[in-house]
């Protein structure tokens with residue numbers, strides 16, 4: 001093992017760092033080669049120590065949450081994968097005259113979105129029920145500003161403040177504005193800062209009504225997205241509004257899935273990966289596929305859409321490792 005790998009392993013705990021760990025088993029796509037080193041951060045202190053340790057030893061690292069928005073290279077990742085398994089949800093205050101109307105929750109970034117939504121529904125906290133059924137963690141949801149497009153809701157809207165660390169493990173507290181949240185965007189994509197925790201503001205609601213709303217969200221998801229298939233969600237970002245207007249798409253839809261379907265790619269297959277029959281923007285995988293097969297589909301789609309519509313599709317899924 002390389003000397004700096006040995007040092008990092010000693011620093012994080014020899015029994016806690018896995019060597020040559022296959023990443024496919026963590027990825028919702030079930031694709032990806034091994035990581036040289038793999039560490040589960042169970043607490044915020046672990047997360048900070050791993051970032052600090054890797055950066056001070058000059059070891060490339062990458063933080064993953066649920067691995068539900070990734071395409072991991074068949075060659076894997078040279079360096080340290082930090083799997084964020086932090087899990088605390090803490091009550092952080094309440095506000096309101098006579099009656100409590102707003103509650104604040106401090107949530108660690110490794111908390112699963114689904115677990116958080118269900119926790120809020122059980123407590124009667126209103127605000128994130130549109131994210132019922134959304135895979136991944138709070139950290140991943142902040143990074144991309146996860147959305148429920150049909151409800152017009154973005155995860156970033158509920159965040160009041162957050163604790164971040166930069167690539168050298170230096171901590172800072174920031175407010176919502178810092179993130180410059182937009183469609184599929186937060187500043188973390190540029191700064192490479194890691195989200196440690198967030199504070200969310202939620203309203204008090206009626207549990208029964210909230211559960212009903214969340215159940216309807218789940219039903220809609222089941223009707224419009226492929227079920228029981230390995231995937232990483234939407235492959236491409238939706239197109240610019242100006243392009244939707246120029247192309248006069250039906251009701252000026254910005255859906256990348258619409259363009260993929262209209263160039264005949266719905267259901268198109270390479271090996272055992274294919275553009276889903278249920279939703280053309282999802283690439284689904286039947287178990288024997290590779291990242292390079294997925295990349296072939298991505299390149300084909302980009303080329304066809306560019307030739308037909310003059311639009312450059314941009315990936316929503318994040319490529320990890322060497323391609």
Ligand SMILES: Cc1cc2nc3c(=O)[nH]c(=O)nc-3n(C[C@H](O)[C@H](O)[C@H](O)COP(=O)(O)OP(=O)(O)OC[C@H]3O[C@@H](n4cnc5c(N)ncnc54)[C@H](O)[C@@H]3O)c2cc1C
Pocket residue numbers: 028062063064065066067068069070084109110134135136137138139140141142143144145146147148188193194195196225231232233234318
């Ligand atoms: C079936 C399916 C349905 C989906 N439906 C939706 C949907 O409706 N709406 C939607 O928005 N997305 C959807 N997605 C995509 C995905 O679930 C989201 O993008 C999710 O927010 C990714 O979170 P994650 O924890 O899995 O992130 P990962 O996939 O692990 O990582 C994604 C990116 O986030 C970064 N990241 C992760 N944690 C942190 C952190 N703590 N700090 C800084 N950066 C971090 C990673 O470095 C990486 O760049 C879907 C995916 C699947 C498989």
